[in-house]
Structure formats: structure tokens, C-alpha cells
Amino acid sequence: MSWSAPPGGTTLAGNLITPVLVKPPEGDQDMQVYPYAPIKTRSAATRLELGKVLARGATYRFEVATVVDEGRISTAASSATVVMGTASDKGPLP
DSSP states (O other): OBOOOOSSSOOEEEEEEEEEEEEOOTTOOSOOOOOOOOEEOOTTOOBOOOTTTSOTTOEEEEEEEEEETTSOBOOOEEOOOEETTSGGGSSBOO
16 A cells, blocks of 8 residues: 655654455455554655455555654545455555
8 A cells, every 4th residue: 555745844753554444355254353453654654565464355445644753643534445455455545
């Protein structure tokens, strides 16, 4: 997953990426859903590999917030829904 860095000279401490499960993979009746927890990136990273963390075939949307050095956190932006393990999980976060 990738996204664009904010414009301007803002010094970032990182990003908070929260995967939100919209629909489990088809045929997976045993999938357990845990409370959503954000994944914090280092500094101004704009890419995060989620292929080994999220369920293949499941539908997710992502909440992305930016953390600046002063400790402030932006309002989270939401992505469109994405089915992991398909061509739809290759593009940038809208």
C-alpha cells in the first residue's frame, strides 16, 4: 500500500495506518476479527507492505492519519475498499 506525503515542509514523525475489515474472505467461516489497531510507520514513509499481515481475499478499507513531530495527529483519511491479493491492492491510497 502506498500514499502521498502531505504538501509543504511539515516534519513528520510517521503515519498511523489502520486496516478495517469490511468483509472476510469468501468461504472462511473461522476467521476471527480483533479490534482494529493502527500500524505506525517510521518518519515520512509512504509505503507499507501488508501482504503477510492481512487475509488474502478479504475486503478492507484503510484509515490513514499523519503524526507530526509535535505529536499532533491529523484527521484520518479513508481509502476505497480493497480486496487483498488482487490487482485492486496494488494502487496508491486515494
